[in-house]
Amino acid sequence: MPDQVSNEMLDLDELKTQRASVFHRQLGREPYDLDEAWDFARSNAERRGMAATLARAKATGNTVAIPRAGVAHWDAQLELMRTLSAAGAGVVPITVDSLTRSLKFEDAAKALAQSTPDRSVLNGYPLLAHGVERTRELISAVDRPVIVRANAIDLRLVAETAFASGATGFVSGPMYATLEYSKLGSLEVSIPNWQYIFRLMGEYAAHGVPIVEDAIGFAQSGTCSVPSLMHVGVVLDALIMAGQGVKHIVPYQMLQGHVAQDVAGCIAVGTLTDEYLAKLGFGDVRTYVASSDWNGAFPARQPDAYGLLAANVLACAIARTPVNYVKTIEEGIGVPTAAANAASIRFTRYLTHLISRQATSLLSPEVEFELELNLMEARAILDAVLDMGNGDPVRGSISALATGVLDIPFSPNVHVRGNVLPVRDADGAVRFLDHGALPLPAAALRIEAERLASRRARSGSGELSYQDVIDDLSFLEFEEPTLPEGGDPHS
Numbered sequence: 001m002p003d004q005v006s007n008e009m010l011d012l013d014e015l016k017t018q019r020a021s022v023f024h025r026q027l028g029r030e031p032y033d034l035d036e037a038w039d040f041a042r043s044n045a046e047r048r049g050m051a052a053t054l055a056r057a058k059a060t061g062n063t064v065a066i067p068r069a070g071v072a073h074w075d076a077q078l079e080l081m082r083t084l085s086a087a088g089a090g091v092v093p094i095t096v097d098s099l100t101r102s103l104k105f106e107d108a109a110k111a112l113a114q115s116t117p118d119r120s121v122l123n124g125y126p127l128l129a130h131g132v133e134r135t136r137e138l139i140s141a142v143d144r145p146v147i148v149r150a151n152a153i154d155l156r157l158v159a160e161t162a163f164a165s166g167a168t169g170f171v172s173g174p175m176y177a178t179l180e181y182s183k184l185g186s187l188e189v190s191i192p193n194w195q196y197i198f199r200l201m202g203e204y205a206a207h208g209v210p211i212v213e214d215a216i217g218f219a220q221s222g223t224c225s226v227p228s229l230m231h232v233g234v235v236l237d238a239l240i241m242a243g244q245g246v247k248h249i250v251p252y253q254m255l256q257g258h259v260a261q262d263v264a265g266c267i268a269v270g271t272l273t274d275e276y277l278a279k280l281g282f283g284d285v286r287t288y289v290a291s292s293d294w295n296g297a298f299p300a301r302q303p304d305a306y307g308l309l310a311a312n313v314l315a316c317a318i319a320r321t322p323v324n325y326v327k328t329i330e331e332g333i334g335v336p337t338a339a340a341n342a343a344s345i346r347f348t349r350y351l352t353h354l355i356s357r358q359a360t361s362l363l364s365p366e367v368e369f370e371l372e373l374n375l376m377e378a379r380a381i382l383d384a385v386l387d388m389g390n391g392d393p394v395r396g397s398i399s400a401l402a403t404g405v406l407d408i409p410f411s412p413n414v415h416v417r418g419n420v421l422p423v424r425d426a427d428g429a430v431r432f433l434d435h436g437a438l439p440l441p442a443a444a445l446r447i448e449a450e451r452l453a454s455r456r457a458r459s460g461s462g463e464l465s466y467q468d469v470i471d472d473l474s475f476l477e478f479e480e481p482t483l484p485e486g487g488d489p490h491s
């Protein structure tokens with residue numbers, strides 16, 4: 001099986017066989033009836049579809065703010081979605097709990113039974129425990145398109161249930177779910193799981209139900225990375241989606257607090273995704289770039305968290321991305337309350353409104369510089385990966401990961417070499433301290449080194465070390481410098 005994995009489109013009969021087997025093994029029942037599901041999903045999508053909302057935003061230069069949110073109890077989830085919609089969320093989420101994501105459906109059902117509208121025993125909505133009928137009622141009761149959010153290497157039943165219930169957006173792909181989220185999973189196993197989901201999405205699309213899929217790629221979870229490397233994962237996820245017939249893709253740029261580099265990242269990831277989709281014959285796929293607020297350690301202090309969100313919104317508004325995935329002022333504390341989530345959405349909407357009309361005047365030469373560097377580095381890695389697969393992104397990814405031509409920092413996954421180390425330069429932009437075996441052009445390596453020179457000079461030894469990499473993990477926390485006794489803070 002592993003050496004047969006490729007980017008070929010899954011045969012429809014094979015999808016049917018796999019569906020029967022997955023439903024039988026994981027749920028002990030027959031698969032959902034797709035004709036019935038398409039009828040419901042089509043009329044739902046015509047009223048509130050995520051693809052139409054994003055297409056409108058892209059065409060008009062607007063940004064759709066999308067939160068993450070999920071609680072166990074059905075009534076509380078509805079209340080939460082209505083609150084977020086009222087605060088200005090253009091698409092509302094159902095974030096699925098971790099037990100359901102790890103296929104522990106019975107444990108999730110037990111925790112649901114212990115949850116009340118005021119107390120969620122789960123960190124999200126137990127989609128399988130609620131089931132298709134109840135979730136259809138939920139989705140029908142809100143006035144916005146709904147995205148189901150989860151992340152794992154086997155989300156086949158979560159996807160089946162989400163689409164049959166009327167979700168018109170879904171999240172992730174094999175690169176992110178495997179290499180950033182799983183310890184033992186391999187691409188050889190997770191890619192076919194995800195191809196099942198993408199093929200199913202392709203069938204929904206062919207039956208009048210466009211479903212949008214987030215390509216997160218190598219956006220770091222909890223840490224930072226060099227944008228060009230994050231883009232490589234996004235493009236590979238997107239090519240695997242398109243290979244199975246997905247028509248609406250959201251390339252992600254995870255923002256890291258350096259505005260020029262973040263703006264450039266938003267522009268570069270869109271350019272690269274479109275470029276490689278066209279190159280591999282998927283020119284009919286529509287893309288909508290998403291900026292996603294910082295995914296690492298957040299300040300616990302609310303005013304600081306607002307400051308961090310503001311830096312992220314600034315980048316998103318200058319780049320005019322059609323989507324902004326919004327974190328909350330309570331990210332540093334835990335799962336946010338509905339009120340904190342709503343306040344973060346409203347804040348984001350306000351600042352986007354203020355800044356986006358000034359976008360052109362805020363594009364700096366520094367953005368241009370970062371953009372060119374991003375494109376040069378990402379193309380070099382992508383071309384090498386595709387070459388290794390004789391043009392096939394699936395085969396190429398698997399071979400490249402084994403040899404370190406694909407490599408990412410801080411991965412929890414045992415199949416990743418982990419020889420790449422990112423570090424921030426003196427201004428806070430993220431650079432390669434060690435690029436491992438990534439095939440970067442000499443010109444790019446020279447620029448990366450030059451940009452680290454001033455931080456090197458600042459360090460006592462004149463060199464940067466692993467400790468600097470560790471220190472950078474809390475870069476977005478801010479402590480006032482302690483003053484000497486009697487010191488004047490304003491001198």
Ligand code: 5AD
Binds near residue numbers: 069070124327328335
């Ligand atoms: N409610 C709100 N946000 C959530 N996230 C995950 N689960 C929930 C939830 N139930 C968000 C957090 C986390 C990111 C991956 O998704 O911000 O950092």
